[in-house]
Amino acid sequence: MRRAVDVPALVESARAGSPRAVARLISLVEDGHPALREVMAALAPHSGSAYVIGITGSPGVGKSTSTTALVGAFRERGLRVGVLAVDPSSPFSGGALLGDRVRMQDHALDPEVYIRSMASRGHLGGLSWTTPQAIRVLDAAGCDVVLVETVGVGQSEVEIAGLADTSIVLLAPGMGDGIQAAKAGILEIGDVFVVNKADRDGADATVRDLRHMISLGDRTEPGLWRPPVVKTVASQKLGLDEVMEALDKHRAFIEENGELVRRRERRAADEIESIALAAVRARFGHVAGHEGLGALARQVVAGEIDPYAAADRLVDRLEA
Structure with missing residues (x-):
């Protein structure tokens, strides 16, 4: 069981200079805590x-x-x-x-x-x-x-x-x-x-x-x-x-x-991309066990379809 987090109070304490609050926030980041989205939203204005x-x-x-x-x-x-x-x-x-x-x-x-x-x-x-x-x-x-x-x-x-x-x-x-x-x-x-x-x-x-x-x-x-x-x-x-x-x-x-603004915009773009790709991987994390994967693999081996077309078909099935 994960301990409940009072995000507003934690952010307020961190803003006031509490080392323990800062440590707790970074621990939430490292653990990928469910409250992380709320934490980032609360920190954004500051x-x-x-x-x-x-x-x-x-x-x-x-x-x-x-x-x-x-x-x-x-x-x-x-x-x-x-x-x-x-x-x-x-x-x-x-x-x-x-x-x-x-x-x-x-x-x-x-x-x-x-x-x-x-x-x-x-x-x-x-x-x-x-x-x-x-x-x-x-x-x-x-x-x-x-x-x-x-x-x-x-x-x-x-x-x-x-x-x-x-x-x-x-x-x-x-x-x-x-x-x-x-x-x-x-x-x-x-x-x-x-x-x-x-x-x-x-x-x-x-x-x-x-x-x-x-x-x-x-x-x-x-x-x-x-x-x-x-x-x-x-x-x-x-x-x-x-x-x-x-x-x-x-x-x-x-x-x-x-250049400072451009560097920070590139940094934000990389961060957004990283989070988005992590979300995509989590959504499609069950690809290895997908029932259609084996059939597609057999078709590729038999030369009936190329691997790119097979991947497109698999993605279509996952999104369906």
């Missing part, structure tokens, strides 16, 4: 103001340390910050391993910072499939900035570009990241590149390689954003001012040319 920053990169480049440093920088500006740290799923419980959350204890007692670990649950792209709705919860709860830290799985991790207003790509010297960037299409998703652990040998070479690859891309045309490359040592908060300056410049750039 969302749309948070700035979403995605942080991605290969494992070991210092994503959690950099995220922690950015949280501190935004808090110094008096902003309320939400963090969604998407962790790999536990193979036993399916839950998040909480590694990122453990590393962010510096802000654990700050009431103006909300940190939530989310399990990827096998979803490719470095995110959880519920991340867009979780962002909406933090947005409506009054967060000025939402930082989304991805799993760190490498080349499949480009989904963040469609979710964030600004995407930060983290790299580190000595990890072959220059080659990985070229292979993974990272040049296409990064708005700001950060070479972390810049106190290591090879940092300047990594910066040089990145700038060279960016110069070869089609974003060097006049009027297009050219991603800056910044060096940091996040554990010592070195280079953080330069990162914040780059973020400010990118936000101003996309606000001025209308």
Whole structure:
């Protein structure tokens, strides 16, 4: 039995800054609770103001340390910050391993910072499939900035570009990241590149390689954003001012040319499509056991009908 949810009271508490209410709302999102539609309808009038920053990169480049440093920088500006740290799923419980959350204890007692670990649950792209709705919860709860830290799985991790207003790509010297960037299409998703652990040998070479690859891309045309490359040592908060300056410049750039609105509209379109496809899958989830499927399969094997025509007939029967 699922516990009944007083949605108006829960949303009101979250809007008032209750961490427990925010946690409960995100749990409803992750569980796909029947009250989720009511929750989203209640949150809609209060969302749309948070700035979403995605942080991605290969494992070991210092994503959690950099995220922690950015949280501190935004808090110094008096902003309320939400963090969604998407962790790999536990193979036993399916839950998040909480590694990122453990590393962010510096802000654990700050009431103006909300940190939530989310399990990827096998979803490719470095995110959880519920991340867009979780962002909406933090947005409506009054967060000025939402930082989304991805799993760190490498080349499949480009989904963040469609979710964030600004995407930060983290790299580190000595990890072959220059080659990985070229292979993974990272040049296409990064708005700001950060070479972390810049106190290591090879940092300047990594910066040089990145700038060279960016110069070869089609974003060097006049009027297009050219991603800056910044060096940091996040554990010592070195280079953080330069990162914040780059973020400010990118936000101003996309606000001025209308790209911010276009990105958010694309994000909403992707979210709508995802929800619609989930509804279609749920409606037609019994396809495998449909009595007409076997007959159609036999016709395809016999060459009496092609698989596309068979699929059309099956859909017609399901909709009848």
